[in-house]
Amino acid sequence: MAGMRPTGRLHVGHWLGALQNFVALSDQADCFYEVADLHALTTKFESSAEIADDVREMVTDWLAAGLNPNACTIYVQSQIPEISEMYTLLSMITPVSWLERVPTYKDQINALGSEIATHGFLGYPILQTVDIAIMRGQLVPVGQDQVPHLELSREIIRRFNNTYGAVLVEPEPLLSQTPLVPGTDGRKMSKSYHNSILLADSDDETAAKVKTMFTDPEKVHKSDPGHPETCPVFFFQRIFNAGAADDIAQRCRTGKLGCVEDKADMVRHLNAALAPIRERRREIAANPATVGEVLAEGTRRAQTVAKATLADVKAAMGLA
Numbered sequence: 044m045a046g047m048r049p050t051g052r053l054h055v056g057h058w059l060g061a062l063q064n065f066v067a068l069s070d071q072a073d074c075f076y077e078v079a080d081l082h083a084l085t086t087k088f089e090s091s092a093e094i095a096d097d098v099r100e101m102v103t104d105w106l107a108a109g110l111n112p113n114a115c116t117i118y119v120q121s122q123i124p125e126i127s128e129m130y131t132l133l134s135m136i137t138p139v140s141w142l143e144r145v146p147t148y149k150d151q152i153n154a155l156g157s158e159i160a161t162h163g164f165l166g167y168p169i170l171q172t173v174d175i176a177i178m179r180g181q182l183v184p185v186g187q188d189q190v191p192h193l194e195l196s197r198e199i200i201r202r203f204n205n206t207y208g209a210v211l212v213e214p215e216p217l218l219s220q221t222p223l224v225p226g227t228d229g230r231k232m233s234k235s236y237h238n239s240i241l242l243a244d245s246d247d248e249t250a251a252k253v254k255t256m257f258t259d260p261e262k263v264h265k266s267d268p269g270h271p272e273t274c275p276v277f278f279f280q281r282i283f284n285a286g287a288a289d290d291i292a293q294r295c296r297t298g299k300l301g302c303v304e305d306k307a308d309m310v311r312h313l314n315a316a317l318a319p320i321r322e323r324r325r326e327i328a329a330n331p332a333t334v335g336e337v338l339a340e341g342t343r344r345a346q347t348v349a350k351a352t353l354a355d356v357k358a359a360m361g362l363a
Contacts, residue, residue: 044180044214046077046120049097053104054239055313056224056232058320059282062108064184064219069115075178075345076110078102078119078338081126082171085164102334104242107324112337118345119338120174125349129173129356130166136206137169137199146191172196176211177352178345183214186221207359211352222282225275229257243324246314253310258302265301276302276309283312 045065053062068074078101080094087094098119110117120126142148142165152160163170175183175196183193193216200211223231226238233239240252256276262269271277271292281288291308294300327333357363 044075044077044175044178044182045184046079046082046174047101048079048083049094049101050083050234051093051097051100052241052243053101053108054232054234054241055317056226056239057104058108058242059224060186060221061184062105062110064221065105065115066109066111068184068217069111072182074115075180075348076105076115076117077174077178077345078117079174081120082167085161085167088161088163098338099334100243102338103324103327104320106327106334106337107242107320109320112341116344117337117341119342122338122342123177123346123349125346125353126170126173126177129177129349129353130170132356132360132362133173133176133199133203134166134169136202137166139165141195141198142166142168145195168192168195169199172199175214176200177349179212179348179352180214181212182217184217184219186219190216190218203356207356210355210359225257225278227252227256227275229275240313242317242320245321249314249317250310253306253313256306258306262295262302264298265304266298268298269295269300269302271295276305279309279313280305283316284309 045061047057047061065074065076069076078098080098083094083097084091102117105117106112145168148165151164171192172195174180185193193214197213200213203211204213226232226236227240228236228238230236230238240249244252253276258276259269259274261267271280274295277288277292277295280291284291291300291305295305354363
């Protein structure tokens with residue numbers, strides 16, 4: 044089981060960091076992929092009118108990137124009321140101190156301001172726990188930095204099972220090697236930093252963004268020795284032009300490759316890799332009903348599982 048907050052059109056970082064893994068796992072297991080629109084409200088409650096469009100754009104990118112709705116279940120969190128009901132039930136057994144110790148809680152309040160310090164923001168780990176437990180998720184694909192969040196979910200589930208009986212599955216992390224994809228300014232690629240290359244960008248838009256990409260500040264001239272290991276352009280060369288990466292690195296270090304030439308070469312390979320995704324995206328966008336049909340069927344399948352889990356939870360608590 045995995046989920047993603049709808050933020051609209053996705054970027055290359057989402058593709059390399061999550062979507063490729065989603066596609067691979069859906070060929071190996073019974074996977075549930077959640078569009079976590081309730082989670083989006085924790086920071087977008089004042090602009091909630093944008094969320095429906097963000098959902099459509101994100102799912103369009105999911106499908107374009109290769110997720111097959113016949114091989115996995117794609118659903119919208121808010122369209123399954125059992126999730127909200129089970130959130131209420133698990134909130135009754137979760138100590139506030141557990142929520143306050145989440146590493147990102149105070150960090151995000153400091154970064155985004157005290158106005159997001161709502162009950163929903165504090166309680167999002169409980170909702171995250173329900174997302175996993177209600178679909179009886181056994182494995183959750185996470186990076187090493189997300190393991191503490193999953194461990195809290197495991198603690199909440201363990202507390203429920205110790206109190207009411209072994210009803211819920213205690214999930215295990217499925218560790219994935221998630222690359223930290225740099226944006227055009229050298230920081231982590233993020234829409235909030237305005238440094239992203241979108242899956243939906245045209246070839247020309249991608250080329251224009253790559254032209255502005257941060258490079259080694261010590262390599263002012265082509266003949267200056269460069270440091271490819273710290274260069275965002277070389278990061279993409281290693282992935283999308285792997286066969287030539289060693290030669291590119293050597294030419295950069297010895298002052299035989301300039302940044303302008305390197306960027307032009309890299310963007311050709313990047314655009315070539317994105318071409319199939321962009322073609323599928325155009326096909327999906329030409330048939331607006333596609334996304335709605337996928338979500339309706341996926342939500343129906345997911346709700347069947349959610350209803351059964353909630354019934355077991357309520358029975359264990361004596362509420363059935």
